[in-house]
Amino acid sequence: MEKRFMKGCEAIAEAAVRGGCRFFAGYPITPQNEIPEYLSWRLPEVGGAFVQGESEVASINMVYGAAATGKRALTSSSGPGISLKAEGISYLASAQLPAVIVNISRGGPGLGSIQPAQSDYLQATKALGHGGFRAMVFAPATLQEAVDLTYNAWEYAERDRGPVLILMDGCLGAIMEEVELPPMKELKIENTEDWDLSRANGRTDAHMITPILPEPALEMLNRAKGMVYNMMWPMDAKAEEYMLDDAEYVVVAYGIAARVAKEAINELRAKGVKIGMIRPITLYPFPKSIENLDYSKVKGIIDIEMTIPAQMRDDIELQVKGRCPVHEYGRSGGMLLDDEGVYNAIAEITGGGN
Amino acid sequence: MKKSFVFSGSGGQGIMSAGIMLAHTAIDMNKHSTYLPEYGPEQRGGSAKCTVIISDGEIISPLTKKCDNLIVMNEQAYAKFGDSVKEGGLLVLNSSRIKEEITREDVKVLAVPVDDIALELGNVKAANIVLIGALIGATDVVSKDAFVASLEEKFKTKKPEILELNLKALEKGIEFGKAAK
Amino acid sequence: MPEYKRPSSLMPMATGYCPGCMHALATRLVADVIDELNQADNAINVVSVGCSALNLYSWHGDVIGAAHGRAPAVATGIKRCLPERLVFTYQGDGDLAAIGLAEIMSAANRGENFTVVFANNQTYGMTGGQMAPTTLIGQKTTTTRFGRDPQTTGYPLKMCELISVLEAPVFVARYALNSPKGVSDAKKGIKKAFEMQLAGKGFTFVELLTNCPTNWGMSPLDTLEYMNTNTIPYFQPGVYKDAEAAK
Numbered sequence: 001m002e003k004r005f006m007k008g009c010e011a012i013a014e015a016a017v018r019g020g021c022r023f024f025a026g027y028p029i030t031p032q033n034e035i036p037e038y039l040s041w042r043l044p045e046v047g048g049a050f051v052q053g054e055s056e057v058a059s060i061n062m063v064y065g066a067a068a069t070g071k072r073a074l075t076s077s078s079g080p081g082i083s084l085k086a087e088g089i090s091y092l093a094s095a096q097l098p099a100v101i102v103n104i105s106r107g108g109p110g111l112g113s114i115q116p117a118q119s120d121y122l123q124a125t126k127a128l129g130h131g132g133f134r135a136m137v138f139a140p141a142t143l144q145e146a147v148d149l150t151y152n153a154w155e156y157a158e159r160d161r162g163p164v165l166i167l168m169d170g171c172l173g174a175i176m177e178e179v180e181l182p183p184m185k186e187l188k189i190e191n192t193e194d195w196d197l198s199r200a201n202g203r204t205d206a207h208m209i210t211p212i213l214p215e216p217a218l219e220m221l222n223r224a225k226g227m228v229y230n231m232m233w234p235m236d237a238k239a240e241e242y243m244l245d246d247a248e249y250v251v252v253a254y255g256i257a258a259r260v261a262k263e264a265i266n267e268l269r270a271k272g273v274k275i276g277m278i279r280p281i282t283l284y285p286f287p288k289s290i291e292n293l294d295y296s297k298v299k300g301i302i303d304i305e306m307t308i309p310a311q312m313r314d315d316i317e318l319q320v321k322g323r324c325p326v327h328e329y330g331r332s333g334g335m336l337l338d339d340e341g342v343y344n345a346i347a348e349i350t351g352g353g354n
Numbered sequence: 355m356k357k358s359f360v361f362s363g364s365g366g367q368g369i370m371s372a373g374i375m376l377a378h379t380a381i382d383m384n385k386h387s388t389y390l391p392e393y394g395p396e397q398r399g400g401s402a403k404c405t406v407i408i409s410d411g412e413i414i415s416p417l418t419k420k421c422d423n424l425i426v427m428n429e430q431a432y433a434k435f436g437d438s439v440k441e442g443g444l445l446v447l448n449s450s451r452i453k454e455e456i457t458r459e460d461v462k463v464l465a466v467p468v469d470d471i472a473l474e475l476g477n478v479k480a481a482n483i484v485l486i487g488a489l490i491g492a493t494d495v496v497s498k499d500a501f502v503a504s505l506e507e508k509f510k511t512k513k514p515e516i517l518e519l520n521l522k523a524l525e526k527g528i529e530f531g532k533a534a535k
Numbered sequence: 536m537p538e539y540k541r542p543s544s545l546m547p548m549a550t551g552y553c554p555g556c557m558h559a560l561a562t563r564l565v566a567d568v569i570d571e572l573n574q575a576d577n578a579i580n581v582v583s584v585g586c587s588a589l590n591l592y593s594w595h596g597d598v599i600g601a602a603h604g605r606a607p608a609v610a611t612g613i614k615r616c617l618p619e620r621l622v623f624t625y626q627g628d629g630d631l632a633a634i635g636l637a638e639i640m641s642a643a644n645r646g647e648n649f650t651v652v653f654a655n656n657q658t659y660g661m662t663g664g665q666m667a668p669t670t671l672i673g674q675k676t677t678t679t680r681f682g683r684d685p686q687t688t689g690y691p692l693k694m695c696e697l698i699s700v701l702e703a704p705v706f707v708a709r710y711a712l713n714s715p716k717g718v719s720d721a722k723k724g725i726k727k728a729f730e731m732q733l734a735g736k737g738f739t740f741v742e743l744l745t746n747c748p749t750n751w752g753m754s755p756l757d758t759l760e761y762m763n764t765n766t767i768p769y770f771q772p773g774v775y776k777d778a779e780a781a782k
Contacts, residue, residue, distance in 0.1 A: 004380045005377070005387070012679075020614070023612065023616055025608075025611075025612065049615040049616060051611060051612075051615060051645075053608065053641075054638070054640075054641035055637055056638050057637075057638075058611075058637065058641065058697065059608075059762065060607040060611050060640050061601065061602055061605035061612070062608045062609070062611050062612035062615075063606035063612060064601070064602075064605075064608075064609055064612060065581070065599070065601075065608065065609035065611060065612025065613040065614075065616075066612035066613065066615065067612075067618045068599050068609075068612075068613060069612075069616040069617050070616075071616045073612070086604070087602055088602060091602050092593055094599070095599075114393075115392070115541070163375055171390060171416065171417065173389050174390060174392075175388055175390045175416055176370065176388065176414075177376065177387070177388045177389075177413070178386070178390040179379060197579055197597050197599065197613065197617070198575075198616070198617055200543065202594075204576070206594075206595050206596045206598070207598075208596050208598050209593075209598070209599040209600065210591055210598075210599070210600040211403060211600050211601075211602065212588065212600055218471060239485050254500055256416075257416070259415045259416065259417075260417050261417040262414050263414045263415035296394060310745055317696075337417055337768075338417050338418060338419035338512075339417065340418075340419040
């Protein structure tokens, strides 16, 4: 393993290359510009292609074309640009093409703010585009986790034949920390014949990739996808569970918010407050950890997000089922969470730490 | 031990590269470190701020409201971030540009005329290195040797005079820092 | 006498096009050229949205459906990954000259090495005959009931003229499919464009003036004369750019 002190955007760009990515198309938008900048020189080094698209709309459709050749394709953007990519992401789902999309999210709505925020949770998990499809959503909290999830993201995209989203906030895109980089993946050309126009498999018959289907076939596809989302994906749900055994209060937070919260939890624990944390790593499928808590002990759930109002709360409430109160604390619009604010908010809710 | 450093000033004052170099040096010394930049929308001359955390153990949260060490390069940065240094912390300021009286009495203040020193040495661009020197002199955050190695690495493709200038800037800064220790 | 038979890239089935629609003729010309160049197994047809999407079902070679207006972006992604393949888009005027204007101009400007076949019938066929960016002044459509008025809707977009001022494209030409000579010239133009692409020369653009008997509200036969007196005077056929001829 190779250790490097890297910037978030560059770390995931390198992890993508090592994970087999050979095509990138994207459009400049802060705070993710280091991803296209890095890949513009890095992809040609490994025989891949980089295109700076004329828009996010064009870029996601270039990815759609590249994905149809069996190549591992990537695009990245931030909130406003992800909205523009919604069309192409839906087409990827419909044509069953595997691709990875990175959202380094910023304050919203609208042009919002170029500063970091976690304001795209609902867009990511409920409707990345029209037509009622789902995408697996990974939400790393450290650069190491971001590298590992990006490195393996195409395996999920190809297994399930559709888009996979990596959702990080601008802090994680800009931060520098130490990461261990995995080795360059040996790419095998296998099981790609269903979506691969390249004929690298020796396929000789003609192939049609289509985002439009006759009604009965479309219903059949949607039924099959429904089975995948409901039966298969729950097994892929991932969460970090921290100090839950005797917890009376449980923080639910993902990404950067979970890191700030964990620090506060450690301090509160030192003062005798029985508190733990559930950190979803997959935001969709949403992990079941909250449902299975021991509600004879748990007095409250605290949803901490870098967005106002909290967006994950509906998913939390669906698992709490009214068994305890759900509180929320956040910052928004590009105003960052900090240790003191999060500590005070939790201390006030738990009545501890004083 | 975990220490946080906030570098603040305006774009072009070498704030960001000072933060990165400090974090890099800490990593070279087998410590843990995070570096988090915050930019305004302007490409030049806007406000610049970065937070560096250096720790012997794993760094959980990279976001901190108050820092142990605040480095301010101009009056606007002082007005904006002056309150963010913890009680008992260290405030390093560029006295070439910050003329107002420092009212906080609960922090250690280290005033270094970094612009003037750098100009005297031949290039105002070395001001950020004077600053790091002062920080090293006052806090032992990283060793001088490790930082010299970082400088040598950073300027290895440049003309030797540039490295020489920066080494001198570092030395001057350390003198100032030690005097205040 | 050469045998007149179904090109190998077309399915043995009726197209979905209305009787007398020149989309069927244009598609056939493309398929014939692919056979003549022995490219049936090598071609990738990027189909767009509109009536042209009907080609998804009748095309026998490799084919991929693109989002509305995005065919040049999809073709960019494909060609950059598979540079040896013969890649072309087949787009109508709403797709190419309205919603996809950014994609076509940018792909042309980058000099992407694929071919665009542009069927210009001056209306949105599939959605029911609304005004297209190429609808002629005074032409009645379902959204210009009293005829296209330039005061509020501007003028018909001349795509060959626009694209030919760019540096990168190597072949830009317009043909009208309402006469035997026009059809024969169009086929030669498509062939030239494909040959230039296969030689790696760069972006090639072939515009075909076509009809829409259904939405123009006239018989197929009448559309031929209408094109002579209305369409062709505004959209002048000809070779607008040919990098090989320029040498």
